[in-house]
Amino acid sequence: xxxxxxxxxxxxxxxxxxxxxxxxxxRSVAQVPVAEGKSVQQTVELLTRKLELxxxxxxxxxxxxxxxxxxxxxxxxNQGQTGKLMYxxxxxxxxxxxxxxxxxxxxxxxxxxxxxxxxxxxxxxxNAKANKIESRGTRYQYCDFLVKVGTVTMGPSAxxxxxxxxxxxxxxxxxxxxxxxxxxxxxxxxxxxGIPSVFGTKHDSVYSPADTVVxxxxxxxxxxKQQQVPVAGIR
Amino acid sequence: xxxxxxxxxxxxVDTSPCWATQIILQEPTQQLPGVNLEAFxxxxxxxQALRSSVTRVFDCLKDGMRNKETLEGREKGFVAAFQESLHxxxxxxxxxxxxxxxxxxxxxxxxxxxxxxxxLDPVQDKTPLYSQLLQAYKWSNKLQYHAGLASGLLNQQSLxxxxxxxxxxxxxxxxxxxxxxxxxxQYVDDVINRIDRMFPEMSIQLSRPNGTSAMxxxxxxxxxKVIVVMRSLFIDRTIVKGYNENVYTEDGKLDIWSKSNYQVxxxxxDHATTALLHYQLPQMPDVVVRSxxxxxxSYIKLFQAPCQxxxxxxxxxxxxxxxxFRTLEAFHDTCRQ
Ligand SMILES: [Zn+2]
Numbered sequence: 001x002x003x004x005x006x007x008x009x010x011x012x013x014x015x016x017x018x019x020x021x022x023x024x025x026x027r028s029v030a031q032v033p034v035a036e037g038k039s040v041q042q043t044v045e046l047l048t049r050k051l052e053l054x055x056x057x058x059x060x061x062x063x064x065x066x067x068x069x070x071x072x073x074x075x076x077x078n079q080g081q082t083g084k085l086m087y088x089x090x091x092x093x094x095x096x097x098x099x100x101x102x103x104x105x106x107x108x109x110x111x112x113x114x115x116x117x118x119x120x121x122x123x124x125x126x127n128a129k130a131n132k133i134e135s136r137g138t139r140y141q142y143c144d145f146l147v148k149v150g151t152v153t154m155g156p157s158a159x160x161x162x163x164x165x166x167x168x169x170x171x172x173x174x175x176x177x178x179x180x181x182x183x184x185x186x187x188x189x190x191x192x193x194g195i196p197s198v199f200g201t202k203h204d205s206v207y208s209p210a211d212t213v214v215x216x217x218x219x220x221x222x223x224x225k226q227q228q229v230p231v232a233g234i235r
Numbered sequence: 236x237x238x239x240x241x242x243x244x245x246x247x248v249d250t251s252p253c254w255a256t257q258i259i260l261q262e263p264t265q266q267l268p269g270v271n272l273e274a275f276x277x278x279x280x281x282x283q284a285l286r287s288s289v290t291r292v293f294d295c296l297k298d299g300m301r302n303k304e305t306l307e308g309r310e311k312g313f314v315a316a317f318q319e320s321l322h323x324x325x326x327x328x329x330x331x332x333x334x335x336x337x338x339x340x341x342x343x344x345x346x347x348x349x350x351x352x353x354x355l356d357p358v359q360d361k362t363p364l365y366s367q368l369l370q371a372y373k374w375s376n377k378l379q380y381h382a383g384l385a386s387g388l389l390n391q392q393s394l395x396x397x398x399x400x401x402x403x404x405x406x407x408x409x410x411x412x413x414x415x416x417x418x419x420x421q422y423v424d425d426v427i428n429r430i431d432r433m434f435p436e437m438s439i440q441l442s443r444p445n446g447t448s449a450m451x452x453x454x455x456x457x458x459x460k461v462i463v464v465m466r467s468l469f470i471d472r473t474i475v476k477g478y479n480e481n482v483y484t485e486d487g488k489l490d491i492w493s494k495s496n497y498q499v500x501x502x503x504x505d506h507a508t509t510a511l512l513h514y515q516l517p518q519m520p521d522v523v524v525r526s527x528x529x530x531x532x533s534y535i536k537l538f539q540a541p542c543q544x545x546x547x548x549x550x551x552x553x554x555x556x557x558x559x560f561r562t563l564e565a566f567h568d569t570c571r572q
């Protein structure tokens with residue numbers, strides 16, 4: 001596989017049109033369960049109303065998507081061994097980048113045309129189209145925090161809600177975890193997540209864009225394994 | 236009419252003595268205290284004489300040896316003429332010196348010394364120098380008086396955070412430089428270097444892009460950066476920015492004007508400016524810089540320290556941005572006493 005040059009750890013890919021907000025700041029990505037007796041959309045509205053009451057302002061939209069590839073059967077050595085899954089993800093915060101990662105494995109940050117390369121490699125990696133999953137929603141700004149509340153959809157159905165909270169002035173994840181948590185409690189209440197696993201492994205190193213994508217991948221995998229939301233809940 | 240007279244007088248005396256003659260012609264009856272006007276006018280004549288005799292010396296040198304029958308005659312004639320003109324220079328100079336002693340010293344009685352003579356300027360309307368001068372004089376007198384009072388008050392207050400040690404060190408120290416604005420750059424460098432070595436988590440980069448005034452770029456851990464504009468050892472201005480924010484302008488100079496994009500650092504910038512006003516000790520600017528940096532260093536836990544009053548991390552979306560000047564404890568802006 002062609003080696004795509006990797007930026008130095010912690011550095012934002014040096015691309016001219018990268019938006020300034022795309023700098024790497026500690027973020028927490030978490031799932032909020034659908035409120036009882038409500039649809040996904042209604043729960044999202046509840047959340048965003050709480051944010052607006054807090055004083056947060058709408059600031060555009062966002063989208064994170066994830067495609068799953070498995071290694072093609074022809075390249076497998078032993079019969080019966082299951083192929084490793086590779087995920088190719090895009091994040092609208094980094095419009096010129098593409099992230100390729102394995103579960104627990106390395107994360108590659110490449111240019112956006114990495115997708116074309118994957119098409120060429122279809123003999124080795126096959127796109128599991130049905131597994132495509134994405135989260136779309138609104139960006140909110142509150143003081144130095146950025147909040148992204150998204151609806152996670154897989155195919156035609158809404159499967160869950162993602163909440164990403166970012167604290168922009170800080171670069172060290174562990175420095176501001178308490179602060180992030182207190183902020184999330186103010187609008188997520190009991191659904192405030194625990195410390196993300198990527199935070200735990202970072203100690204005092206600088207948070208990188210890949211850390212966010214890994215958190216989304218973990219969230220998407222969790223949602224995929226969950227039962228589909230009861231039909232009554234979907235509009 | 237008066238101006239006509241004086242300008243006539245000027246034309247043949249030209250340059251320096253002009254102004255003096257003007258005075259005499261202008262106010263012939265007004266006796267300046269301690270000035271012998273007779274001697275004054277004689278002195279001016281003596282200056283004229285001296286000027287012309289000096290001119291003669293150079294004329295003589297310029298013309299060189301005149302045509303004489305023999306070479307010896309030529310040399311003799313030249314030397315004699317040269318000697319003669321030098322003698323007259325020395326004679327005129329002696330005369331001028333004698334007269335200048337007679338003129339007296341008017342300036343000593345006048346509170347504004349020689350500048351007091353400006354009041355005699357006939358063209359008051361065009362050049363109101365004298366009234367401006369008086370105003371400037373009064374103003375600077377007042378300034379000096381107030382500065383003295385302020386300095387006294389500040390010394391009583393001393394530096395709050397280290398008041399106890401101050402008593403000791405103030406005795407040990409010789410009464411330090413009163414003109415701290417003109418400290419040599421080397422001294423400033425030394426003070427900053429010492430502070431830089433004091434705090435391992437803080438790095439200070441000193442540069443002098445605009446002449447002698449130093450600018451510091453202080454990087455505190457991976458939390459924040461501070462641009463400090465110095466005047467000698469006094470801190471003039473400080474701007475706090477995020478660790479990953481750009482601190483340079485497009486042409487690569489430190490950007491001392493634009494503020495941080497983040498509210499938290501804008502708030503810390505405000506507090507740092509307050510700190511500059513708090514840590515004041517005109518006689519010991521190095522202590523002030525050190526105290527300020529010690530205070531600044533407490534921001535290493537900007538995102539990690541809960542408020543010492545309400546126990547929370549956030550208030551209105553901001554962490555505790557205030558640091559107590561004495562205890563360095565973290566407080567929200569609205570939680571400090
Ligand atoms: Zn507080």
